[in-house]
Amino acid sequence: MEIAPEARCAAHPDTAADAICARCGDLVCGACLGPGDADTRVCAACRERLGLDRIAWEQAVGGWASRWWRTTRGVLFASVPTFSAATPGSPGRALGYLATVMLTVALVATLMNVLTFSSRVGLVALPAALPIFAFVLVAQAAHVLTRTLVFHAAVHVLGGRGLLRSVWGSAYAHAPLLFYALVSVFAPLSSNGVVVAVLVLCTELWLFGELLIVAQHVHGLSGGRALLAGAAPWLVLVTLVSASCLSGLALGAP
Known part of the structure; x- marks a missing residue:
């Protein structure tokens, strides 16, 4: 999906958006994205919501067997x-x-x-x-x-x-x-x-x-x-x- 030049980051309105969160679809700047490939990176808000900064067992992604x-x-x-x-x-x-x-x-x-x-x-x-x-x-x-x-x-x-x-x-x-x-x-x-x-x-x-x-x-x-x-x-x-x-x-x- 192409991002318009005038698009702004949802979390930082003064900063131009150059990516899309893979989870929520918000326009974000590079600083808002966590590590990972372009198609799997998510914004800081989604990372916090899903617990992606925590160990896999404590994340809200996947079933318990997968997380284990x-x-x-x-x-x-x-x-x-x-x-x-x-x-x-x-x-x-x-x-x-x-x-x-x-x-x-x-x-x-x-x-x-x-x-x-x-x-x-x-x-x-x-x-x-x-x-x-x-x-x-x-x-x-x-x-x-x-x-x-x-x-x-x-x-x-x-x-x-x-x-x-x-x-x-x-x-x-x-x-x-x-x-x-x-x-x-x-x-x-x-x-x-x-x-x-x-x-x-x-x-x-x-x-x-x-x-x-x-x-x-x-x-x-x-x-x-x-x-x-x-x-x-x-x-x-x-x-x-x-x-x-x-x-x-x-x-x-x-």
């Missing part, structure tokens, strides 16, 4: 551009996304445990499904809560930007928990546990990397401080696990 997939893909495989470009939004929405991740892991773990037990005893172990599901869900919640609290404590000491940003960023940064679903699948198939151990280690290192990026791009910490904030939860969890193992060995010693 775009968010998960962005966090896992394009963390820096995802967190640096997104305006921190509602912690409640972020926790909703985290709940879907945890439920997915719990469902897969429950299914694999029930199938494995059923194949070994020759009976369908459906009564065990609910306790297993509850246990996996509670274990994940404890894991996430501990990691988030330690992360925020480190961020707070190092000059971060508040608890709500920590909750928001940490909720999305826990997308790598989905790899624990793979752990549940490979655990019954692995004879020596090496595959499972590698998957767990990779998942924990991935989580460390995600929190490092959150500390840097959501809290605005410098590289060194972000590294410390991201490493703090990992070091605390390793210490707790090590202490638990040593205590068990000590109690079992003659």
Whole structure:
């Protein structure tokens, strides 16, 4: 569509219009448009209305499955551009996304445990499904809560930007928990546990990397401080696990 030379921007009447918002059709100047190709760019008002400056899960564009997939893909495989470009939004929405991740892991773990037990005893172990599901869900919640609290404590000491940003960023940064679903699948198939151990280690290192990026791009910490904030939860969890193992060995010693 051709724009008349005398056309003016709807938001800036003193400025000549040189584009059309792809969403509402208003005449706008180049400064009003967000990033993107000419046929998909929208004006600032539409971007705010649709939440296009927020992470995909919080946008008003597309179905929930599409938004979930775009968010998960962005966090896992394009963390820096995802967190640096997104305006921190509602912690409640972020926790909703985290709940879907945890439920997915719990469902897969429950299914694999029930199938494995059923194949070994020759009976369908459906009564065990609910306790297993509850246990996996509670274990994940404890894991996430501990990691988030330690992360925020480190961020707070190092000059971060508040608890709500920590909750928001940490909720999305826990997308790598989905790899624990793979752990549940490979655990019954692995004879020596090496595959499972590698998957767990990779998942924990991935989580460390995600929190490092959150500390840097959501809290605005410098590289060194972000590294410390991201490493703090990992070091605390390793210490707790090590202490638990040593205590068990000590109690079992003659």
